[in-house]
Every structure is written in structure tokens, then in C-alpha cells.
Amino acid sequence: MRISTNEFLLGSLNELLAQQQNVNKLNREIATGQTLLSPADDPSAAGQVVGLADRIGQFGYEAANGQAASQTLQNGIGTLQQVTTLLAQLRQTAVTVANGSATPSDRQAAAVSAQTLLQQLVQLANTQDGNGNYLFAGSRSNAPAFSTLPNGQVVFDGDASVSQVQIAPSLSVLSTISGQNIFMNVPAGSQGLAVSANAGNIGGAYAVADGVTNLAQVSAAGRAGTQYDITFSGNTSGLAYTVTSGTGPPGSAGYNATSGVVASGSYAAGADLTFAGIDVSIHGNPAAGDSFAVQPGATTTVFQSAQDLIAALQMPQGSGAQAAQAQQAFQNVLANLSGVQTSILSGQAVLGTSLSEIRSAQTQTSALSANAAGTMSDLQSANLPQVIANYSESLTALQAAQLAFAKVQNLTLFAAIAR
Numbered sequence: 001m002r003i004s005t006n007e008f009l010l011g012s013l014n015e016l017l018a019q020q021q022n023v024n025k026l027n028r029e030i031a032t033g034q035t036l037l038s039p040a041d042d043p044s045a046a047g048q049v050v051g052l053a054d055r056i057g058q059f060g061y062e063a064a065n066g067q068a069a070s071q072t073l074q075n076g077i078g079t080l081q082q083v084t085t086l087l088a089q090l091r092q093t094a095v096t097v098a099n100g101s102a103t104p105s106d107r108q109a110a111a112v113s114a115q116t117l118l119q120q121l122v123q124l125a126n127t128q129d130g131n132g133n134y135l136f137a138g139s140r141s142n143a144p145a146f147s148t149l150p151n152g153q154v155v156f157d158g159d160a161s162v163s164q165v166q167i168a169p170s171l172s173v174l175s176t177i178s179g180q181n182i183f184m185n186v187p188a189g190s191q192g193l194a195v196s197a198n199a200g201n202i203g204g205a206y207a208v209a210d211g212v213t214n215l216a217q218v219s220a221a222g223r224a225g226t227q228y229d230i231t232f233s234g235n236t237s238g239l240a241y242t243v244t245s246g247t248g249p250p251g252s253a254g255y256n257a258t259s260g261v262v263a264s265g266s267y268a269a270g271a272d273l274t275f276a277g278i279d280v281s282i283h284g285n286p287a288a289g290d291s292f293a294v295q296p297g298a299t300t301t302v303f304q305s306a307q308d309l310i311a312a313l314q315m316p317q318g319s320g321a322q323a324a325q326a327q328q329a330f331q332n333v334l335a336n337l338s339g340v341q342t343s344i345l346s347g348q349a350v351l352g353t354s355l356s357e358i359r360s361a362q363t364q365t366s367a368l369s370a371n372a373a374g375t376m377s378d379l380q381s382a383n384l385p386q387v388i389a390n391y392s393e394s395l396t397a398l399q400a401a402q403l404a405f406a407k408v409q410n411l412t413l414f415a416a417i418a419r
Contacts, residue, residue, distance in 0.1 A: 159178065188335070195335075
């Protein structure tokens with residue numbers, strides 16, 4: 001088999017170019033610190049790197065979501081904490097004035113203070129986040145959640161929607177809650193039992209709902225719209241009480257005593273009245289003909305509780321029936337304030353739970369992202385000591401290839417004649 005000079009030259013040139021390409025590749029690896037310079041270098045590793053980069057990007061997206069949601073949640077929790085502080089001030093005002101020692105000027109000053117606190121409550125309920133969204137407006141976050149009507153009533157203008165964000169694969173948490181669920185529709189009185197005194201009472205008594213003895217019975221009554229009317233009868237020798245149930249406000253033309261008498265008996269001063277799963281205590285001395293209404297499932301609002309306190313502070317205190325009516329109003333305010341404080345605390349708990357979940361997820365996501373980054377680095381990063389050693393070997397091979405090519409170039413007929 002005869003091999004021509006061109007074939008010798010071509011073989012030497014190819015070897016030279018291959019060695020030059022390998023040296024250049026190793027040189028780039030040394031310069032960049034990366035061994036995976038193109039997908040062609042290692043298609044399998046390149047595919048893994050693409051997948052890892054996608055995962056790291058997703059981790060970054062979820063971390064950013066979590067960070068933004070954390071700021072919103074902290075804003076919401078802080079706002080509700082301020083609301084709790086204002087409610088505590090309103091409660092302290094009610095307790096102070098309810099003892100009957102406050103002067104008319106004290107009550108007037110307290111009413112002005114309560115009005116200021118009410119305005120602050122509305123402002124807090126319309127708190128905005130860093131992007132100008134109203135925290136408690138639900139999905140209508142581009143407008144204030146609450147507004148005040150000309151008659152002074154505070155109404156909710158948002159909706160019941162909540163905002164959720166994805167903070168990990170298949171894990172989303174609340175970032176906001178609707179004001180409808182915490183500022184409005186709050187169970188009134190004690191466990192949703194609202195007590196009111198008939199405006200025509202002439203005795204010196206007021207009533208307080210001390211609790212529920214049968215929750216299922218009371219809940220059913222609330223769903224059915226059932227209300228109870230406690231009426232006293234008798235004379236100076238003794239009083240009796242009768243409890244009837246029906247629908248509509250007791251004592252009004254719309255009241256319908258559908259169920260007749262629920263409970264009755266002789267009234268003993270200081271003794272509680274228990275009926276239909278409800279425990280009611282009577283404080284003071286009722287008169288024959290006095291009555292009290294008990295409404296299961298009653299609701300109030302944070303703002304209405306403040307307004308009720310203002311109204312109670314503006315009532316004439318006097319003595320006898322007048323004092324009893326004022327005391328009934330203050331007791332109702334105190335019971336309602338306890339309910340709205342519980343509602344606000346529940347809202348804080350919900351937001352706090354979301355914040356805790358985000359922090360837990362962020363810790364896990366950070367670890368997963370670091371692991372993915374480490375694996376990707378292992379796939380891409382060059383082992384510099386080994387690469388340098390390979391570079392030295394390849395450089396030597398390149399020099400040998402260059403020398404061989406130079407010798408082959410001289411193996412021509414003209415070169416032989418010249419010698």
C-alpha cells in the first residue's frame with residue numbers, strides 16, 4: 001500500500017488541529033473555572049444543569065413570593081395589634097364609667113375620646129400595604145375596605161375573598177384576610193347572646209348573659225332567628241318570671257311568640273334564670289312589667305361596639321330605672337368588646353400561622369436551593385488541578401504534533417534535491 005505525501009501531511013495536520021483544539025478547550029476551562037462549556041461537551045450533564053437551573057429559578061420565585069407575603073402579613077398583624085390596643089382603651093373607658101362614679105363632664109370627655117378612637121379604628125381597618133392595596137378589602141383591594149355613611153354607620157365595601165401566594169411546591173398560604181371576617185359579623189354579647197332591656201322598664205335591674213349551657217340548642221335557635229322575652233310579674237310580696245320564645249324583636253309589634261312559654265317560676269333575687277340552653281343573671285331589682293330580650297346568634301361590628309359605647313356615655317345616668325338602662329348599655333358594650341377583641345385576636349392568629357408557615361418553607365426552600373446549586377456547580381465546575389495537569393500533557397502533545405508536522409513538511413522531493 002502506497003501512502004502519498006499529501007496523506008502524510010493531512011494526517012499530521014489533523015493531529016495538530018486536534019491537539020490545538022484540546023489545548024484551547026483546557027485553556028478555557030482554566031480561565032472560566034467551568035468544565036461544561038457547551039452542551040456538546042457532556043449532553044447528559046448539560047440536561048441535568050438545565051433542570052437544576054429551572055428548579056433554582058422556581059425556588060427563587062417562591063422565595064420572592066414568601067418575602068413579599070411576609071411583609072404583607074407583618075403589616076396586617078401589626079395593624080390588628082394596634083386595633084387590639086384601641087379596643088382595650090375603649091373597654092377601659094367603659095369599665096371606668098360603668099361604676100357610676102363618673103361626672104357628666106367625665107362622661108362627655110370619655111365620649112369625645114371614644115369618638116377619636118372610632119375614627120382611628122376606621123383608619124386602621126383601611127390600612128394599605130407597600131403597593132397601595134387595602135389589606136382588608138378582599139379582592140377589591142384597590143379601594144378602601146370601609147366607609148362611613150352620613151348617619152355615622154361604618155359599612156364594609158370589600159368582599160370576602162382572601163389572597164393566597166405559593167411559597168413552595170403544592171403549598172399556598174394566606175397573605176391577607178377579609179375585613180368582613182374580623183371587623184364585621186362578630187358574635188355579639190356573650191357567645192353570640194345579646195341582651196337588651198325594654199325601654200319602658202321602671203325597675204332598677206339589668207340583665208347579663210352569663211353563658212351557654214347547651215351550645216347545640218342555642219346554635220339552632222340562632223339559625224332559626226328565635227328570640228326570647230323574659231317578663232316579670234307580681235307585686236311587692238313577690239315576683240314571678242315568664243320566658244317566651246318567638247321571632248322578631250321582643251316587645252315590638254313584629255314579635256311573634258310562636259313557641260309559647262319556655263320557662264317560668266318565682267323570681268329569687270340574685271338567682272340566675274336558665275332556659276333553652278341559656279344562663280341569664282338579673283342584677284338589681286326588677287319591677288312587675290319589666291322585660292328583657294335575649295337574642296341568640298346576634299352579631300355586631302368592631303365599629304358598632306365603639307358607637308354603642310359613645311351612645312352609652314351620652315345617656316343620662318340618673319337613678320333607678322334610668323341608671324339601670326345606662327348600666328344595661330355599658331354591660332352590653334363590655335360583652336360586645338370582648339367579642340370583637342376575640343375576633344381581632346383570631347385574625348392575628350390566622351395571619352401569624354401563615355407567617356410561621358412561610359418562614360418554615362423559606363428555611364426548607366433555602367436548603368433545597370443550596371443543594372441544587374451545589375449539584376449544578378459540581379457538574380459545571382472544573383477540577384483545576386486535574387485540568388492543569390491535562391493542559392500540561394496536551395501542550396506537550398501539541399508541541400510534539402507541531403514538530404511531527406514540520407518534519408513531514410520537509411519530506412518532499414524538492415527538499416531531498418536541495419540536500
